[in-house]
Amino acid sequence: MRFKFSPRLISALVVAAIIIWVVVQNWGGKPLDSRNISSWLVVGIALGGAYAITAGGLVVTYATTGIFNFSHAAIGCFLAFFYWQLVTKNGVPVVLAIIITLGIVAPAIGIFLDRLIMRRLRDAALVVQLMVTVGLMLTFMGLTLTIWKPTTPRTLPQFFKDTDGVRIGEVVATWHRIITVVVALAVAVFLRWLLYRTRLGISMRAVVDSRSLAGLTGAKPSVVSGASWALGCITAGLAGILIAPESGMVVDNLALVIVVASAAAAIAQLKSIPMAFVGGLIIGLASSFSSTFMSWGKEWTYSNEAIPAVILFIALLFLPQARLETGKIRLTKRTERLTKPWEAGLGALVMIAIVGAWANGWIPWFSGTNFGQRSAGWLGYGISYFVTGLIMLSLVPLIGWAGQVSFANFAIAGIGAVLFSHFGGQNGDPIGILWVMLVCAPLGLVIALPALRLKGLYLALATMAFAEFADKVIVRHPKMIDPGATGVLYKPLEIFGFRLSTDAVDRKAFLMFLVIVFAILFFLLELLRRTRWARRWIALSDSPAASATVGVNLTTTKMTVFMLSGAMAGFAGCLFGLQKGALSVDSFPLFAGLPLVLLLAVQGVRYPVAAFMGVIGLASFPALYQLLGKPSWLTAVELIGPGIAAVAMAFRPEGAVFYSGRDLAGLLPWRADAREEKALMVAKEREMNIGKDEIGDMGITRPFTPDKIAQLDRVLDITDEVDEHPMVPTGGAS
Amino acid sequence: MSALLEARDIVVRFGVLQAVSQASLDVQPGRVTGLIGPNGAGKTTFFNVITGLQEPTAGRVHFDGKDITGKTPFKRARLGIARTFQKLEVFGSLSARENILVAAEQRKTWDRSGFDPKQVTDEILESVGLTDVSEFMVGTLPTGTARLVELARALATNPKLLLLDEPSSGLNEEETEEMAALLRRLVSTGLAVLLVEHDMSFVMGTCEYIYVLDFGSIIATGTPTEVQNNPMVQAAYLGTEEVAS
Numbered sequence: 001m002r003f004k005f006s007p008r009l010i011s012a013l014v015v016a017a018i019i020i021w022v023v024v025q026n027w028g029g030k031p032l033d034s035r036n037i038s039s040w041l042v043v044g045i046a047l048g049g050a051y052a053i054t055a056g057g058l059v060v061t062y063a064t065t066g067i068f069n070f071s072h073a074a075i076g077c078f079l080a081f082f083y084w085q086l087v088t089k090n091g092v093p094v095v096l097a098i099i100i101t102l103g104i105v106a107p108a109i110g111i112f113l114d115r116l117i118m119r120r121l122r123d124a125a126l127v128v129q130l131m132v133t134v135g136l137m138l139t140f141m142g143l144t145l146t147i148w149k150p151t152t153p154r155t156l157p158q159f160f161k162d163t164d165g166v167r168i169g170e171v172v173a174t175w176h177r178i179i180t181v182v183v184a185l186a187v188a189v190f191l192r193w194l195l196y197r198t199r200l201g202i203s204m205r206a207v208v209d210s211r212s213l214a215g216l217t218g219a220k221p222s223v224v225s226g227a228s229w230a231l232g233c234i235t236a237g238l239a240g241i242l243i244a245p246e247s248g249m250v251v252d253n254l255a256l257v258i259v260v261a262s263a264a265a266a267i268a269q270l271k272s273i274p275m276a277f278v279g280g281l282i283i284g285l286a287s288s289f290s291s292t293f294m295s296w297g298k299e300w301t302y303s304n305e306a307i308p309a310v311i312l313f314i315a316l317l318f319l320p321q322a323r324l325e326t327g328k329i330r331l332t333k334r335t336e337r338l339t340k341p342w343e344a345g346l347g348a349l350v351m352i353a354i355v356g357a358w359a360n361g362w363i364p365w366f367s368g369t370n371f372g373q374r375s376a377g378w379l380g381y382g383i384s385y386f387v388t389g390l391i392m393l394s395l396v397p398l399i400g401w402a403g404q405v406s407f408a409n410f411a412i413a414g415i416g417a418v419l420f421s422h423f424g425g426q427n428g429d430p431i432g433i434l435w436v437m438l439v440c441a442p443l444g445l446v447i448a449l450p451a452l453r454l455k456g457l458y459l460a461l462a463t464m465a466f467a468e469f470a471d472k473v474i475v476r477h478p479k480m481i482d483p484g485a486t487g488v489l490y491k492p493l494e495i496f497g498f499r500l501s502t503d504a505v506d507r508k509a510f511l512m513f514l515v516i517v518f519a520i521l522f523f524l525l526e527l528l529r530r531t532r533w534a535r536r537w538i539a540l541s542d543s544p545a546a547s548a549t550v551g552v553n554l555t556t557t558k559m560t561v562f563m564l565s566g567a568m569a570g571f572a573g574c575l576f577g578l579q580k581g582a583l584s585v586d587s588f589p590l591f592a593g594l595p596l597v598l599l600l601a602v603q604g605v606r607y608p609v610a611a612f613m614g615v616i617g618l619a620s621f622p623a624l625y626q627l628l629g630k631p632s633w634l635t636a637v638e639l640i641g642p643g644i645a646a647v648a649m650a651f652r653p654e655g656a657v658f659y660s661g662r663d664l665a666g667l668l669p670w671r672a673d674a675r676e677e678k679a680l681m682v683a684k685e686r687e688m689n690i691g692k693d694e695i696g697d698m699g700i701t702r703p704f705t706p707d708k709i710a711q712l713d714r715v716l717d718i719t720d721e722v723d724e725h726p727m728v729p730t731g732g733a734s
Numbered sequence: 735m736s737a738l739l740e741a742r743d744i745v746v747r748f749g750v751l752q753a754v755s756q757a758s759l760d761v762q763p764g765r766v767t768g769l770i771g772p773n774g775a776g777k778t779t780f781f782n783v784i785t786g787l788q789e790p791t792a793g794r795v796h797f798d799g800k801d802i803t804g805k806t807p808f809k810r811a812r813l814g815i816a817r818t819f820q821k822l823e824v825f826g827s828l829s830a831r832e833n834i835l836v837a838a839e840q841r842k843t844w845d846r847s848g849f850d851p852k853q854v855t856d857e858i859l860e861s862v863g864l865t866d867v868s869e870f871m872v873g874t875l876p877t878g879t880a881r882l883v884e885l886a887r888a889l890a891t892n893p894k895l896l897l898l899d900e901p902s903s904g905l906n907e908e909e910t911e912e913m914a915a916l917l918r919r920l921v922s923t924g925l926a927v928l929l930v931e932h933d934m935s936f937v938m939g940t941c942e943y944i945y946v947l948d949f950g951s952i953i954a955t956g957t958p959t960e961v962q963n964n965p966m967v968q969a970a971y972l973g974t975e976e977v978a979s
Contacts, residue, residue, distance in 0.1 A: 337829075337869060532839040532851075539825040539836045546823035546884075549785055550837040550891050551811035551844065606827075680874070 008318060015314055026303075028295035035170040040292040041285070042168060046177035048284020049184030050242040052277040054257060055264030056191055057235025059276040062265065064204045064228040065114075067121055067129050068457055071136035072261055075233050076240030077254035078140045079106055081148045083241050084156045084249060094159070098241070106237040110230035117650045118229060119222065126456045128653040130405050131601040134594050135646025137255065141591070142639040144251050154249040156241070180242045187235065188277050195273070200227055252591065256305075259468050259590075262461045263312035269319060270457070279315075283308050299477055306472040309465035316450040316462055337673065344526035348519035351612055355382070355515040359508050376504035379511050380579075385618040386514035387576045392600040392611035393521055394568030399597070400605040401534055402561040403541030405456060408447050408463035409569040410593025411470035416440050416573020417583060418480045421489040425577055428491035433574045437567040444566020445559055452555050467590040476585045490578050502581035514575065518612070521568070525608040537561050595642065602645045604655020613657055736799075738763045738926045739784065739815075739895055744793035746779050746950075753779045754790070755950040761895060763926040766917055768941030770931060770961075772970055776950040777930040778820055781897055784928075785817050786810045798894065812844040814894035818884040818901060820930070826873030830864055830883050831855060833872055837890035845892060854890060862886045862916065877904035885916075896920070898929040902936045914940050938962070946970065 030036050058072045079101055086097040113136070121129050148154065158176035165174040195201035203224050240254055247253045264279030287307050290296075296303045339347075357363050359379065391413050398404050416436045424432015447466045451459035475481055492501035498513040499506045528534050540547045540557050548554055577583060599617055603610035621638050628634060637644075652659055665674035737760035746754040754776040761767045769777050782788035784795060786807035794803045802810055825833050838851035838858075859865045862882050867875060872883050881904055888896055901917075902910045910933065917940050921927055931937045937944065938958045946954040946961055948970040954961055961967055 532835070535828060535832050535836050535839070538828055539833075542825040542827055543823040545787060545807075546819065546825065546887070547836075548787070548807035549811055549815075549817050550887060551808050551840040552836075553806075553808045 011317055015317065023294065026294050026296055026300070028293050030293050032293075036292060038168060039171045040288050042171050042173045042177060043292070044285035044288030045281065046173070046180045046284070047243075047246070047288055048281035049181045050239050050246075050280075051257070051260050051264060051284050052184050052280030053187050053235050053242070054239035055261045055268070055276040055280040056187060056273050057232045057239075058261045059265050059268050059270060059273055060191065060195075060204075060235075061228050061232035063271050063273075065118060065122070065225045067118055067133065068265075068270075068460075069136075069232060070130065070133040070258060071140055072232060072236045073240075073258035074137040074140035074144075074255045075106075075109060076236035076238075076243075076257065077251055078144045078240075079109075079233070079237030080156065080240035080244040080254060081144050081154075081249065081251075083237070084154060084244070085148070088154075088157070101241070102234050102237050106233040107230035110233035111226045113233075114222075114226045114229040117647060119225060120650045122225075124650075124653050125403070126460075127399055127403065127405050127601060127605060128649055130457075130460055131598055132646040132649050134407075135598050135642040135649065137258070137642075138591070138595060138598070139640055139643030139646065141251050141255050142642070146636075146639050148249075150251065156244040156249055158245040161245075176242075176245060183238065183242065184277070184280075187238070188274075191273055194231075200224070204228060252589070256468070256590070259312065259465060260308040262464065263308045263315060266312050266315040266319065266458065266461060283311055286311060299479075300473060302472040302476055306469045309468040309472070312461060312465040313450060313469075316454065316458055319454055319458065321453045322455045338530060339526050341527060341530070344523050347526075347609060348523040351519045351522065352515055355386075356512060358382075359511050376507055379507035380502075381619065381622060382511045383507060383514060383579050385615045386511065386518055387572060387579050388596055388618060389518055389611050389615040390514070390521070390572035390575065391569055392596055392614050393518065393525065393608060394565050394572060395597060395600055396525060396605065396608050396611060397528070397534065397537065397561055398565035399601070400607070400610075401529070401541065402537035402558065403456065404448070404558060404561065405460040406448070406463040406565070407460060407590070407593055407597060408444070408466045408470075409565065410596065411467040411588055411590075412440050412443055412447075412566055412569040413573035413576055414475055414588030415443065415470060415480075416570035417577035417580070417587075418475055418573075419570075420574040420577045421481075421583065425490040425493070425574065428493050430493055430495045433571060436574050437570045440570025440573065441563040441567040444562040444569065447566075448558065448562045452558055464590065467588075467593055471586075471589050475583075475588055481583050481585050489582055493578055500575075500578050502579070510579070517575075518615075522608045522612065529608075533560065598642055598645055602649060602655060604657035604661075607655070607657045607661070609661075610655060610657045737761060738798060739928070740796040741780070741784060742794050742796070744780065744783055744795070745791045746776070746783060746788060747791045752950050754783065754947075756793075757947060757950065757952050758793075759928075759945050759952065761926050761928045762943070763894070764924045765921055765942040766927045766929060766940045768929055768931060768937045768944040768958075769947060770934075770937055770944060771947035775947040775970075777947055778899060780947065781817065781899055781928075781930060784897060785815055811840075811891055811893075814892070815897070816888035816891045816893035816895070817897035818881070818888055818899055820899040820903070822877065822880050822884065822904075824872045824880050824883055824887075827871060829869050830872050830875065830879075830886075831859060831868040833883050834858055834886050834890045837887045841891050858886045858889050862889075863912075878906065878909045881905065881913075885913075889920075893925070895926045895928065898927065898931075900930055900932060902931060902933045910936055 054073065054076060058069060061072070062068050082105060083097055083101040086092040086100060087094060092100070117132060117136075121132060124132075158174060159179050160175035163175050165172045166178060167173075193201075195205055200223070203220075204227070239257065243257060244254060260280070260283050263283055264276050267279030267282065268275035287304065290304050290307055294304070359382070391409055394409050394413075395406070398406055398409075416439075419436045419439055420432055423435045424430070447463055448459060451462040490501075492499055492503065492506065494500075495513070498509045500510045500513060536547070536552060536557055537560075539550075540552060540554060544554055547557075580587070596614070599614045600610055603613040603617065621634070621641075624634060648656075663678065665671045666678055668674070739759075739761040741757070741759045744754050744757050745752070757776070757780060759767075759769065759780070769780065771777055779788055783790045783793075786802075786805055786809075790803065794801055796802065797810070797813055797815060800813070802813065805813075825836065828836065834855045835851060838854045841849075841854075842851060856865075859868050862885060864879070864882055864886060867879060872880055875883065881901065885898070885901065898917075901913055905913060914936060917927055917929075929937075929941070941958060944954075944956065944958055944961045945952050946964070946967050948966075953966045953970060954964040956964070
């Protein structure tokens with residue numbers, strides 16, 4: 001059996017060799033003396049301590065509720081600002097401020113989120129779970145940015161900043177850092193005590209092992225999940241307060257701690273709290289090592305910040321292969337039939353007609369208002385929305401069909417845009433688009449490679465890490481975007497009689513070109529949905545185990561969809577570049593890519609038409625601003641929009657297109673089937689909604705006294721009325 | 735007659751728990767072989783070992799004269815092993831017809847006999863009686879029908895060996911009888927069937943040979959009558975004190 005470990009050993013050696021090579025290449029020249037080493041360790045351990053706290057909390061929440069909280073660090077960021085407000089603005093004593101922030105506000109946020117949203121997600125699809133927390137992340141970031149405007153610089157004082165600290169060897173450890181380490185140790189001991197010595201903790205661990213069996217032990221799932229969300233928010237806030245004085249009160253930086261926490265969680269295989277602490281420490285030490293000893297030069301200026309993302313990638317390489325899980329099938333409530341080719345073609349024409357009519361000023365109502373002026377500015381908005389729409393379209397087969405949640409497509413599009421400025425865009429050569437697509441297809445694959453053999457959540461983490469890496473390292477390389485160069489990177493592109501450029505006179509043609517391309521891709525995707533490729537992708541997403549046992553090679557099947565999606569994103573990227581005209585090094589941050597995934601998911605990620613609805617959605621906010629005369633309440637709505645989207649997803653996981661499409665299709669004269677299905681659906685939904693939770697919420701608990709049984713019977717009668725199929729026991733142990 | 739499937743001395747350990755210990759089993763073509771045992775005896779784990787979803791700690795699996803231990807599930811499917819699952823593993827957001835089509839199209843990648851996947855799908859839909867619901871999303875179908883979809887999907891790979899994990903669970907009496915008839919029809923064409931089942935009358939009515947698994951070990955083998963009269967089997971099922979040792 002020993003030889004089995006050799007592939008891992010070889011990859012470990014390769015990774016180690018690469019790391020050593022990178023370190024040697026970029027060595028800053030500081031001697032490895034005791035002074036430098038102790039300074040590295042002091043900074044690294046303190047940083048690692050703060051990271052460990054937030055990672056530990058993230059893992060506790062994931063392990064007990066099964067939901068990976070992408071908003072973890074954003075909540076921590078919000079709490080750090082809240083704490084800053086109390087301490088520096090309102091003059092609340094530090095201890096009291098900590099009690100208010102971490103003892104009251106943080107658990108309140110956690111319990112509120114659990115009550116309102118998270119409980120509904122317990123059995124939701126991975127896409128839905130992830131999108132909801134991404135929506136919350138954007139909401140908390142937006143809230144923080146609005147309440148505490150970034151124009152005012154803020155600093156959060158370190159603890160005991162006026163004291164000297166302690167001399168360790170030849171360096172001084174500030175009290176803030178010592179406190180960070182002590183607090184990290186205390187949190188570790190506390191979590192250990194909580195999970196192994198208290199009744200609540202034992203219930204939480206029971207939930208980790210088997211969510212259904214935990215119910216039998218008498219643990220109340222609602223108490224357990226509420227407690228773990230509260231705990232998660234407290235650790236996030238604690239880490240935020242400890243990190244903010246070191247990193248600065250910058251929302252993006254504090255929210256990006258999620259990459260760190262995810263990397264540590266990956267090292268912990270999403271379940272081991274001690275390993276999450278070790279992971280946090282490793283990242284802290286690695287970052288500190290880099291800032292102490294390395295000199296990245298001007299080609300790789302931001303590499304330091306990409307270290308957590310790289311560690312996350314490496315961790316994924318060494319995770320054990322996931323077993324093909326069975327028994328995780330969610331019976332979907334979908335009843336609709338496939339779109340017929342002629343219907344898809346009609347849809348494509350309608351899209352072109354709507355946008356064409358608007359762009360040419362044929363819609364009188366729009367023409368009269370500010371909204372409909374079709375100024376160059378508005379046409380420009382339209383172009384950028386459709387470019388975004390093309391990126392969204394690239395996500396439909398990947399996320400919607402194959403169930404592979406990726407946050408990297410915006411980054412791929414960004415890389416495509418940059419590449420196009422080198423491959424033909426600079427001379428107006430349309431063939432360059434093909435080259436970009438040929439590069440971006442395998443790029444999509446490479447990102448997915450470490451996660452192909454792992455479960456879906458790791459893929460989301462890998463793509464997030466890649467998006468961060470692309471932003472900090474790839475596009476910032478001077479060979480990619482030269483920060484010294486100014487002006488337009490692309491020559492106007494002549495293609496099929498359309499002239500694509502940023503010039504105001506060309507915008508209508510550009511928009512028409514985009515909507516036609518968009519409509520064609522929409523149509524092709526609808527055709528693709530009817531082919532064996534799409535069927536196989538959906539099969540893979542619905543049941544990997546069953547796919548494998550009918551002979552589907554899961555790895556190569558996933559590879560095909562990643563390549564398709566990568567090529568589509570690269571194509572969108574070329575147009576992104578043309579639309580922008582010039583690119584700056586910070587055009588493609590991780591956070592810019594998340595809203596469009598969320599927007600697509602809210603519309604219904606399985607449906608190509610959702611990308612069009614997403615475009616309309618993007619246009620609606622500026623349009624409403626114009627129409628209503630820039631009211632301030634609309635800003636607030638826009639701000640919490642992602643949060644609303646998140647809540648909407650929790651209640652309507654299939655997306656707006658699905659729910660409204662069901663009703664709208666019924667209006668079409670030839671869709672009697674849709675009307676019938678709607679009726680069936682409503683019945684089915686009512687039946688499905690009577691689950692364990694509802695029974696729990698009605699206060700029906702054991703022991704089942706006769707009146708409780710009568711109450712249950714009343715509930716179940718509802719299902720009998722609408723369900724003509726006899727109640728049959730489902731599978732499972734009999 | 736040499737066996738189509740030979741599983742030899744299979745051991746599966748999860749940490750300290752031994753789910754399957756030194757269990758061996760043969761499956762012959764053209765008949766239904768049963769694998770029975772109380773809950774938690776390791777039946778599904780054994781199935782997973784045969785189909786490659788679970789790597790055994792020790793032991794070998796031979797199929798059609800070849801050692802397939804360590805082969806991935808999809809390669810085994812290509813050799814002719816198909817299965818259904820205890821808990822439904824249908825492709826819920828595809829229609830019944832698409833569920834079967836996925837398997838039939840997949841078979842194209844290794845079966846060069848020039849068949850038409852669409853035609854094969856239609857034939858199978860017809861033979862298991864799913865034609866009426868073929869356009870419905872499987873996620874909306876009742877359990878009994880969805881089980882038939884799973885079976886039809888397995889058949890679409892044109893297997894030599896079919897493993898059925900509790901095919902009658904979730905079925906009513908009438909459907910169970912239909913399932914038994916279908917199985918008898920299938921084995922008459924030379925297919926080998928191995929099934930795990932709790933419904934004893936179903937097992938006794940369909941299986942020609944039975945293995946009894948208890949705490950991961952085969953405690954009895956034989957024809958239905960032999961097994962029924964075996965005191966160790968009765969002890970395992972009724973939970974009386976151990977008889978053997």
